[in-house]
Amino acid sequence: MALGALVCAVGLVVDDRVLVGAPIWAKPFKFSVSFSAYSLTLAWMLAQTTWGRRTGWWAGNVVVLTSVLEMVIITGQVIRGKRSHFNAETAFDANLYTVMGLTVVVLWAATLVIAVLLLRNRLADRATAWAIRGGALIALAGAAVGFLMSQPTAEQRAAGNLDSADVIGAHSVGVPDGGPAMPLTGWSTTGGDLRIPHFLGMHALQLIPLFLIALVLLAPRFARLRDAGVRLRLVRVVTVGYAGLVALTTWQALRGQPFIHPDSATLTAAGVLLAAVAAGVWAALRTVPEPVSVRTETEPASDSKEFTA
Numbered sequence: 001m002a003l004g005a006l007v008c009a010v011g012l013v014v015d016d017r018v019l020v021g022a023p024i025w026a027k028p029f030k031f032s033v034s035f036s037a038y039s040l041t042l043a044w045m046l047a048q049t050t051w052g053r054r055t056g057w058w059a060g061n062v063v064v065l066t067s068v069l070e071m072v073i074i075t076g077q078v079i080r081g082k083r084s085h086f087n088a089e090t091a092f093d094a095n096l097y098t099v100m101g102l103t104v105v106v107l108w109a110a111t112l113v114i115a116v117l118l119l120r121n122r123l124a125d126r127a128t129a130w131a132i133r134g135g136a137l138i139a140l141a142g143a144a145v146g147f148l149m150s151q152p153t154a155e156q157r158a159a160g161n162l163d164s165a166d167v168i169g170a171h172s173v174g175v176p177d178g179g180p181a182m183p184l185t186g187w188s189t190t191g192g193d194l195r196i197p198h199f200l201g202m203h204a205l206q207l208i209p210l211f212l213i214a215l216v217l218l219a220p221r222f223a224r225l226r227d228a229g230v231r232l233r234l235v236r237v238v239t240v241g242y243a244g245l246v247a248l249t250t251w252q253a254l255r256g257q258p259f260i261h262p263d264s265a266t267l268t269a270a271g272v273l274l275a276a277v278a279a280g281v282w283a284a285l286r287t288v289p290e291p292v293s294v295r296t297e298t299e300p301a302s303d304s305k306e307f308t309a
Helices: 001-016 026-047 053-080 091-120 124-151 154-158 195-202 204-218 228-254 264-285
Strands: none
Touching: 001 026, 001 053, 026 053, 026 091, 026 124, 026 195, 026 204, 053 091, 091 124, 124 195, 124 204, 124 228, 195 204, 195 228, 204 228, 228 264
């Protein structure tokens, strides 16, 4: 996937073709980078298991094979100058999209197996266990958002020509794909976009463990973070808050609302979520760990042995 990202980066520079309002090599580049991070994280998580490692090995290889097949089809369609997703223009394109759909289902199922293994394994550090399991479950939910994109849109159903339509499904809601979009991400600025919760959900797999790593790195400078219980509570708060963010962005997208133009209902829900997370962080940090008493050399010992501090 890393090698594929480099190839796609070259394609972005030397190939000026545009497809559905975006540089034609942008999609395989984003997918390659995303799969690189996804695969590395799953590999690290599988390395933490002590039970079911053989099953995890098989599930990991299934993720590899399905990811590679997905990228081969996406890149091949780019070379042909065709859409990879939602393409029913010809029988060949429709069959490729069907294969992609099947590989995603298998990939999701393999990730589910890995998530179950992570839930069954007992990890020594509770905060690490919570971050890994929470990240894996939210990633599964985020990946499942992709199934919503594969369904015919309301406009496509209303047209009544699904048997002969060139495009079935979309990532945008309420507007056609390929319209005005945010820079870099390509997310729609005129309608809902299911790629947002899909992206946020899948990358919980990396972001929540990275949050815990940040807490550990900051622990030498902040006394409260040295307490394992405080770190565990903070990870729990962030995991629940992150799940709420994925749910909120899914709700917003399904209502056909642009991410950067939230209405009062979305703002209210976001405010409630932010307040809940802030209250949770405050509660997690409020309990100060009791100082550990250490006997010095000048203090009398309780027995005849000497104590060295």
